[in-house]
Amino acid sequence: MEIEPSQPLSEDLAVHRIGGKSLANLQLKEKEKKLDPPGISIHLGGTPEETVAHYLDAYPDPVRYSNIHELAKRVATATVKAIRAAGFDVLPVRTTKFPNHGRIIHPQGVPGFEEPKLQKLARMFEELEL
Numbered sequence: 001m002e003i004e005p006s007q008p009l010s011e012d013l014a015v016h017r018i019g020g021k022s023l024a025n026l027q028l029k030e031k032e033k034k035l036d037p038p039g040i041s042i043h044l045g046g047t048p049e050e051t052v053a054h055y056l057d058a059y060p061d062p063v064r065y066s067n068i069h070e071l072a073k074r075v076a077t078a079t080v081k082a083i084r085a086a087g088f089d090v091l092p093v094r095t096t097k098f099p100n101h102g103r104i105i106h107p108q109g110v111p112g113f114e115e116p117k118l119q120k121l122a123r124m125f126e127e128l129e130l
Helices: 046-058 065-070 080-085 115-123
Strands: 014-018 039-044 074-079 089-092 101-105 126-129
Touching: 014 046, 014 101, 039 089, 046 074, 074 080, 074 089, 080 089
Parallel strands: none
Antiparallel strands: 014 039, 014 074, 039 101, 074 126, 089 101
């Protein structure tokens, strides 16, 4: 599924985060803090299983990409509407490997990813263990 950056996102569009909905997985990493705007990677549309399949196809070597293979055992899923209700937003940010890649951002930037706000965001997700 390709997401056109110029098109508004449907509120019922599925948003998937590999690694699950733990606060540790939703916190900004140092590299993510430097993005413009800062945010965490997600996949837009499809199912959790399709998201995992895309990641494992893009990073097939389980030794070289052991972290990604470990994260892919859990997927957190919400909708654009639910993420916005938590005070965050979703941007389509396609990459060369993932045309349906996106980013969860907060209007306050890095400070928006403080624990109380992340707890609210985490409650919006359902988690699937694969």
